[in-house]
Amino acid sequence: MSAAASAPRPRLAALGRRPLDALGSLMRRSPKAAAGIVILLVLSLMAISAPLWTSYDPTSLAFKSMLTPSRLHPLGTTFVGQDILSQLLYGARFTMLIGLLTGLIATLIGTAVGISAAYFGGRFDEIVNGIINVVLVLPGFPLLIVAAALLENAGDWAIIIVISLTGWAWGARVLRAQAMTLRRRDFIDAAVSTGEGPGRIIFREMLPNLSGIIAANFFGTALYGVLSESGLKFIGVGDVTQPSWGSMLYWAAGHTALLKGAWWWVMAPGLCIALLGTSFALLNFAIDEIANPKAANAGRLRAARRGKGRVLASQSAAQTLTRPNMKIQPPNPAALLSVRHLTAGYQTPQGPVRAVRNVSLDVMPGEFLGLAGESGCGKSTLAFAATRLLAEPGEVFSGQSVLEGVDLLTLSESELRRRRWKDYSMVFQASMNVLNPVLRVREQLYDAMQAHGVTDKAKLDARARELFGLVGIRESYLDVYPHQLSGGMKQRVVIAIALALEPKLVVLDEPTTALDVVVQRQILEEIQAVRRRLGIGIVMITHDLSLLTEMSDRIAIMYAGEIVEEAPSSVLQSAPLHPYTRRLMTAFPPLGGERTRREGIPGRPPSLALDLTGCPFAERCDSVMPICSLQKPVLSDLSPGHRVACFLHASPEQLTLAKPEVNHVLASD
């Protein structure tokens, strides 16, 4: 839903701008980040301020061997008489420096290699990708041991370089993949076509969009660096006289500290390594959360829901129902689906968004009802809410949705599962993607039927053939996998699955929007034929009014969560009454007739987070009257089956009812 999507998203790029501010806001936003940063800070402080905590030199052998912890030596002493605390503190310096440097170098190499491979592509990419794969296949640690042993006397930098060189490939691979996706994005093509050169495209357009992954990669490789260093030292490779957490472990193990009961000697560096690892992992999680705000939002929404959200929503629902000239209508018993006073929407951290506002609507048996409106008018939310498919953070606030005498909104989950698909089914816009890629089409058709008790193989097969015939696919396609089918074919399969149990109602939410015109027409004609043959009721939701007028028996126009006009298709086409409907009708160019200039609809629909007192269309309406912004027009019958919510067509009674209030307000102006 657009309203939910427009909630402000944290931007990773902000990290680069004002580092301290960003750090603060990051910690407030994510407890994981806060914990990770605190641990990292404590460990860094330990390393930096080592001389403050201990006056001993970590390499001094001045003390007695294997002292137990005491006031003078809080962590005791080693076999050769070194103070363990000072070793731990000074060791942190070396270990963390190794982590920082290897993290930086490996990330730098990985980023440069990954992004340039993705950007330049072609032969270059093939070669680079080959190298990355080779490095990944090589067993890292043994390689490290060999390389480090060869460079034994080359010093710390050699170790750092060797660790970095074995650790960059993982990041390069991830970044290459991400950068390749990014490279295909239109905004990169757009930058290229404005004449931008490779440098700026990589550093200004691509790199900031990859900052999350790069940061995650840094923490990953830094941890790899720390673990590698510790591992190497532990087995005695490198300069083990240099105090580091790894060399502490080496000496502790060498002198069988645990057997001698000096568990603190092992525990202290071990715990520090683990803590450093935890902090890196937490920071990684936090970055992931920020990069995918959806995951993070869910938690916050749950908190909001527990608090004021629900109260506010039910209050506003109550307000809708208690408006003075509001009559509560019972469900229509003759209708297949009768929606009454349905109010539904989304819980957002900023409060509830009511995307569907007190909507009442009937679908008669065998009827084709079209539901049209701009994006964000609530038409899909209405369909999801009425069929009880609205997932979190969506929520039905009040109302009824009665299918053949049963209110779907009050059914138990198990009862709902029994009815769904059998009594009604749904086809969604991107529903081609619901097909399971590893199952043959036939099995997916069977699934729906088997779940509702059809198990006889012969029956299943016969029904599957029949369904494919219905939607115009050759039977031989029953045994293919979804990827072997085109988009149009997949959508047909999905429609066949929706028809499998002969439901009485099928809800189609923009079923053909993603398809080409010719395929769209083919599918719509097949839907129409199936409907006539089986007598099913159809609700089709689309923003394309031109298609609906051809297909539907009746059309309802939605605006800002409400139905503003409803009429038989032919009536709506020849004599639309609501100014919004009229503008929608002329909002696309015609295929024939004079070529004249037409205008779109100026302005934008109001935010669904607001509660409006007047007509929601008033702001964009060219026939707006004073009353329109003061009071909401009621959806009232003009002729049988033609309902309009507009003061231009209000009954005299409605206007007089409204007048005193208007006069009052106007007088007080």
Place this chain on the structure above:
Amino acid sequence: MSSPATELTTATELTTATELTTGVRPGTPLTAAVSANAALELHGLTKAFKCGRGGRVVTAVNNVSLRIERGEVLALVGESGSGKSTVARLVARLETPTSGSVSVGGQAVPRRLGSAGLRALRRRVQMIFQDPYASLNALNTVGYTLSRPIRIHKLAPGREVGAQVSALLDRVGLSPGALWAARRPNELSGGQRQRVVIARALAARPELILADEPTSALDVSIRLDIMNLLLDLKDQEGLSMLFITHDLAGARYMADRVAVMYAGSVVEIGPAQEVIGNPQMPYTQLLRRAAPKFGEGTETQGAGAQDAGELPLRGEVPDLSKLPTGCAFEPRCPHATAACKVALPPLYELSPGHLVRCVLFDPARPGAR
């Protein structure tokens, strides 16, 4: 049935690529076709993509020759996979043509271009992308995005760039420009974003705009506004435009001439009113029949519309790696004959500037239309 085609007795088979699709009357000397007047001229433009290691070759654009006059809008219509977007990407050099030539403003664009040559081309040719949610970098402000073309092509001294950006935004209906320049894409609606994308295309002061489905990702209510904006800008700036769309009604609204593409080839080209009002190529008729009928009234006139009634809606766009030797539409065509399988027919001229690639219009064929 009284289509102009049946009355046309002088339909001549044209073989020269230039004449084929440019609307040049037969008999016009060829040299005149390569005039400085053309904003864009394509000769036998072909793009073959190699897919995977199997060496499967997909011919996305197959020998396309087109011409757009200065100040003209040519709509390129077709389904996905017809190669219409690839044509635009070839002209903008987001892809390199496999063969064929491209001339912009009467100057041939060399096949190999250095970075200076590319920059020069991109100052003259700008692209508008389909999805404004994808074509703007979410991390950059509107002002930054718009300042880049001005800076890259050194169109204004540094201190004037800001003022130019504001002026651009004002011109696409986002005023006051200075205010909009400070925003980021996530603060804008789809329509506003697309206006920014249009402003970016204008920033380099190009001669030719390649608009790749600029309205299909937008809400119905704002599509007309964007189309009107493009038409206004075209008039004010004297731009020429290649308008790519799958929507026949939109093509008719925007364009002076329409070219219909199928499986990489231009199959029909002519004045917008004629091609859409009275389509001759069976594929165009199919497209016409599939388009929503709304807004035409009850009296649908024209031979094309009548024919369309019989057209079966069958099949899908062919596999571009296994194109038949003949007409690619033949497997779906209700009028298909043995002749269709022999070779891809040339474009036959039915009336001045209206050309169709279909053997039904071969004057040498007995009973030709």
